Amino acid sequence: MAKHEKHDGRCEGAATGGARRRVLLIGWDAADWKMINPLLEQGHMPCLAKLIDRGVMGNIASLTPMLSPMLWTSIVTGKHADKHGIMGFAEPNPAHPEVAAALGHASPAGGENEKNAGPAMRPVTSTSRQCKALWNILSERGKRSVVLNWFASQPAERINGVIVTDRFAHAVATPDKDWPAVPGSVHPAELLEELCELRVHPASTTPMQVAPFIPKLAEKEPGFDPLKDQGVHELRVLLAQCASVHAAAVALMDDDTFGGWDFFAVYYDTIDRFAHEFMQYHPPKMNHVLDEEFERYKDVMIGCYRFHDMMLARLLELAGSETTVVLLSDHGFHSDHLRPEGSSAIKDGQPVAWHRQHGIVVIAGPGIKEDERVYGASLLDITPTILHLFGLPVAKDMDGNALTQIQLEPTSLEMIETYEGGDDDGIVASEASVSETDEDDPWVAQQVLDQLAQLGYIDPNASLDGLLCDRLRNLGQVYSSTGRAKLAIEQFEQVLQKQPEDKGAKMAIASCLMQLGRLDECETMAHEVMNGEEDTPRAHLYMGMICFRRDQPEEALSHLLKAEQTDAMMPGLHVQIGQVYLRRQQWEDAERAFSKALDSNPDDAEAHDGLGVVYRAQGKSAEAVEEHMRSVALQHHRPQTHIHLGLALAEVGEIDWAIRAFNVAIEQNPRNPLPHRCLAQLYSHAQWDAEKAEAHRVKAEELRTALSTDKSE
DSSP states (O other), X not given: OOOOOOOOOOOOOSSGGGOOOOEEEEEETTOOHHHHHHHHHTTSOHHHHHHHHTEEEEEEEOOSSOOHHHHHHHHTTSSOHHHHOOOSSEEEOTTSHHHHHHTTOOOOOSTHHHHTTOOSEEEOOGGGOOSXXXXXXXXXXXXXXXXXSOTTOOSOOOOSEEEEOTTTTSOOOXXXXXXXXXXXXXXXXXXXXXXXXXXXXXXXXXXXXGTTTOTHHHHTOTTOOTTTOHHHHHHHHHHHHHHHHHHHHHHHTOHHHHOOOSEEEEEEOHHHHHHHHHGGGSSSOOTTSOHHHHHHHTTHHHHHHHHHHHHHHHHHHHHOTTSEEEEEOSSEEOOSTXXXXXXXXXXXXXXXXXXXXXXXXXXXXXXXXXXXXXXXXXXXXXXXXXXHHTTOOEETXXXXXXXXXGBSSOOOOXXXXXXXXXXXXXXXXXXXXXXXXXXXXXXXXXXXXXHHHHHTSSOTTOXXXXXXXXXXXXXXXXXXXXXXXXXXXXXXXXXXXXXXXXXXXXXXXXXHHHHTTOHHHHHHHHHHHHSSOTTSHHHHHHHHHHHHHTTOHHHHHHHHHHHHHHOTTOTTHHHXXXXXXXXXXXXXXXXXXXXXXXXXXXXXXXXXXXXXHHHHHTTOHHHHHHHHXXXXXXXXXXXXXXXXXXXXXXXXXXXXXXXXXXXXXXXHOTTOSHHHHHHHXXXXXXXXXXXXXXXXXXXHHHHHHHHHHHHHO
């Protein structure tokens, strides 16, 4: 490869001694500790084990909905989807006349322009992102970035560095198996042909190259023809794409050839793609899987993780020990008894049902604690953390927080209002990062849509209204999951205007009405959806929740126990039963209910929190602290858990720690008077600080009055 202009060395980061800070961000879509931990114990992922030993590791909480384009964009912006604007795998194509009319825009000129507009939908693009990503922020501050294969990165933005988009490595099918370079998939454009030489076409792979994943290939299984086997074909395609991404990553890490970098981000979707094809064959055998298929594919997922460990070894070797490494996944993937019934293939069902709420995170490098756990991390925290590592301020309009607790010597956290547009320190936002000539080639866009449809990510027959409804549903889920129920209802009502019989939208509205305490409306909507199915487990669960919020614990328990009789494995059921028993102060019954919930899902944060409340009521405060800490580690952004933790800590005499817990609860829900009342008690009776005690008493009363006023209105 020809050498390109070298990095000019302007970038001095926050590392000690004035050394240049470099950060390597590695995305492993759907990586899960449940799969990884046994492999670490068996010595099958030695590179990851070494990385963990010299850094911090833990769970990282995903976001709702768990759709990869939305999640990976939140990771590099620190913002929820309502701020960054990426709402799924596909989006309306504004160049199409039907879309322009539906959105109230001026229609493009007819004739040849209309003919070349392409389909009404297109894969999500970088032009639809409504805020700056990490690489934009760093580029404006003189730091050089390399970004490879990130979701929603096509067309490539003009930054200080290199971008290779998520279209680069996807093979575009043509009759003669040629693989044309995708326009706009590489910046700077002069690197396009050079990098294309590194791609691996699926047709160039052989069945024996997947033998490490399917040992039966080497045994020459009778009657098994690898050239005709669909599983072998899928492996060849996925490995070719992964090899293309990895080859480009290895090449671009070469400082001498490509000019150096301060920030390097590479995304691998292979674990998720493998899992949707082969997790159904992972031991223990699922009921729907044939014996011969199980024996043939049962080792595929283990091979996939070991393959990623080998790729990780090469990346870390090239990056060097002075680079800070952030390795994470956007969510986990069920691999045990919690796997849904039926196929894991996306096209055969609901892919999100196979996703787990918690992914993995590992951070290691200069100034990072070693061999420790990090608790309470969220996908939204990654961008603030990386900015802080570079010695740059975190923006107040970001939804995440910097994980300062991972540092050996935490440095002060600087804040600014926003990075959008110009800012106060004299750094001016860069010019438009994408030109009009970089817009999608309609033929290429259609090929990518066809691939997404084949995988099951999108409905190829969906109307424009259907696409718009999907985006409204996704935005509604964002609002609902972040406590903005009124805004969520507005989105789902727009869905019903287009699709009046959409039961999912109606149930979503019912859930939002429950959040708002509008229980009569919630019940009416739920009955409308049930439509004569009031005796089903789901109906009893829902009515149990409504009765509980009406402060009718006996009626709630009756409904919930009926649901348990029919479907004892229904998600969330035993937690709801436990909450009713807590209200009735039936501590032993509550303990059994929460324990049942944890038997089926040990990572249920609400069940751990409920069990902690039970233990404190039983006088076992130390055990309560332990359960509340487990809950916080799994789901940090849950203010009531921090209140429960603070109460338990106060009982065991950990006053300073309890004060911190109550302050976290205040940060997460500033309108709740309870943590202020608790702090007033602690400052009055344990810290002997009358001034602070009075301040919190006054604040608690102000908030209590405000809440009473809101309810009366």
